[in-house]
Amino acid sequence: MEPIWAVGLMTGTVLDGNIDVALIRTDGESVAEFGPYALVPTPPGLLALLQRTLAEARDWAFVGPEPAIFAEAEERLTLAQAEAVARVLQDHAPGAGIVGFHGQSVLHRGPVPGRPGATRQLGDGALMARHLGLPVAYDFRSADVAAGGQGAPLAxxxxxxxxxxxxxxxxxxxxxxxxxxxxxxxxxxxxxxxxxxxxxxxxxxxxxxxxxxxxxxxxxxxxxxxxxxxxxxxxxxxxxxxxxxxxxxxxxxxxxxxxxxxxxxxxxxxxxxxxxxxxxxxxxxxxxxxxxxxxxxxxxxxxxxxxxxxxxxxxxxxxxxxxxGWRGDAVEAECFALLAVRVQRGLPISFPTTTGAPHPLTGGRIARP
The missing domain is CATH 3.30.420.40 (ATPase, nucleotide binding domain)
Structure with a gap:
């Protein structure tokens, strides 16, 4: 399979105020070429919204309906990250075939005996695909958790x-x-x-x-x-x-x-x-x-x-x-670029010795413009 250019996105749970955007050219197995990357500042107000969202997620704890704040945070987060991708592609990039959109983790619980795991990342892949006119791979963790895996780490x-x-x-x-x-x-x-x-x-x-x-x-x-x-x-x-x-x-x-x-x-x-x-x-x-x-x-x-x-x-x-020779600020974003190509090509993204999945497991969803 020929390598393609892919964009990866990451915003960590420490909420450092940046949207990490990185491009690599990859076939999903190896990296043929590293492209540009940028740490794009989070738009004003979004960081405070995400901090409130994390607090409400802890109170929710996977019990009952999701907090109403999730919908607002998901839309604003998705549009902010789509704009960050558009800016990097316009300023620097040779074009891209797919975007790997991790979204914002707001709550994660690994499985333990007698209690299944659960995970929630905010990110509307369909909205991003419409905004960018590119296919978007997202929701990377849910399939692994549903199969009994930890849902992490995916890197x-x-x-x-x-x-x-x-x-x-x-x-x-x-x-x-x-x-x-x-x-x-x-x-x-x-x-x-x-x-x-x-x-x-x-x-x-x-x-x-x-x-x-x-x-x-x-x-x-x-x-x-x-x-x-x-x-x-x-x-x-x-x-x-x-x-x-x-x-x-x-x-x-x-x-x-x-x-x-x-x-x-x-x-x-x-x-x-x-x-x-x-x-x-x-x-x-x-x-x-x-x-x-x-x-x-x-x-x-x-x-x-x-x-x-x-x-x-x-x-x-x-x-x-x-x-x-690695780019320490870009590694996680680059990871989701590679994972996006793996999702697109039906390759596994989690494994028994990394997440506890029952077998090498495909995952993620793709939204198309």
């Missing part, structure tokens, strides 16, 4: 494509630090092992906001000035999720900032940052072969305190994506 098949471009990547795994942290590694038999290993930026950001110190611990400055509460850290690492075998997945609110309650601003930031790093270490211990190197994408790679603590608390060398 491993793209991480595998990136690792393939590095040639011999033995001993190397991929870590994405978004709202939560997820790992992807190759098992000795060639299969992919992947799962959400713990929190990442979400509890740190929530702590900073709660202390009215800004939106994030910029450059890790607060954590670098603080001291890790080792006793609290050791207790937090007894959380049952961390010992649960993978596949497994998290919602961005499953781990909050409560670990830092009663600590100073600096010590709280340091302890939460150390917890993220130590959770990665626990995840690495679960893999069939423990990697000695991590390639790190997502916003967390820009936090020097977190990157340093990965070496201290996870016992692994941590390199930002750019160190191997």
């Amino acid at each position: 491993p098949i793209y991480h595998a494509a990136l690792l393939g471009r590095l040639g011999d990547a033995a001993g190397t795994a991929v870590l994405n630090l978004g709202g939560v942290a997820n790992l992807t590694a190759r098992a000795p038999d060639g299969s992919l092992a992947a799962f959400d290993c713990g929190p990442a930026n979400a509890p740190i950001n929530d702590f900073i906001r709660a202390r009215v110190l800004g939106e994030m611990d910029r450059d890790g400055a607060l954590a670098l000035a603080g001291r890790v509460d080792e006793a609290r850290l050791a207790q937090a690492l007894e959380h049952p999720y961390l010992a649960r075998p993978y596949p497994k997945s998290l919602d961005r609110f499953d781990f909050g900032p409560g670990l830092a309650e009663g600590l100073s601003d600096a010590d709280g930031a340091a302890t939460l940052t150390a917890f993220t790093a130590a959770c990665v270490g626990r995840g690495l211990d679960m893999l069939p072969v423990r990697p000695d190197r991590l390639i790190v994408s997502g916003g967390g790679r820009r936090n020097p305190a977190l990157m340093a603590m990965l070496e201290r608390f996870a016992g692994v060398e941590a390199l930002p994506a750019e160190a191997v």
Whole structure:
């Protein structure tokens, strides 16, 4: 199958104020060429609407009718992201054959014994397709959850494509630090092992906001000035999720900032940052072969305190994506470009060793203009 140009979109659960747009030329298996990417600012008012939507989603908790705010947020989000795609295509791009539209995750619950999983992403693929005049792949997670899978992570098949471009990547795994942290590694038999290993930026950001110190611990400055509460850290690492075998997945609110309650601003930031790093270490211990190197994408790679603590608390060398020629801000958006082509071509997007799907599973829907 010949590679085509595809656009990928991503907005993370930490609501950093950007719409990530990236183009790649791909056949759904590998990347033939990287195209332009942009971090397009979220339109005024939309971020506040999404924050209210996330709060109402937590109160809803998949019980009863969906909150009315979902409809308004979905329409405004879809149109804002469609405009972001149109801007990138007009300014930079060679054209595209399909758009991969992840939408905004507002609530996610992995399955556990006696309770099925559930997931909700806001995003109207049909509205975007009409607006852009392009086919749009969307709703990537629902089929996996309906089949008994976790619905996450979906990035491993793209991480595998990136690792393939590095040639011999033995001993190397991929870590994405978004709202939560997820790992992807190759098992000795060639299969992919992947799962959400713990929190990442979400509890740190929530702590900073709660202390009215800004939106994030910029450059890790607060954590670098603080001291890790080792006793609290050791207790937090007894959380049952961390010992649960993978596949497994998290919602961005499953781990909050409560670990830092009663600590100073600096010590709280340091302890939460150390917890993220130590959770990665626990995840690495679960893999069939423990990697000695991590390639790190997502916003967390820009936090020097977190990157340093990965070496201290996870016992692994941590390199930002750019160190191997990847575009760290674009990896997730690029992923959904590749997944869109896989959906279009009927290729599986989730697997038993990544989401717990019963077999390699196709998913997603396509809306046509």
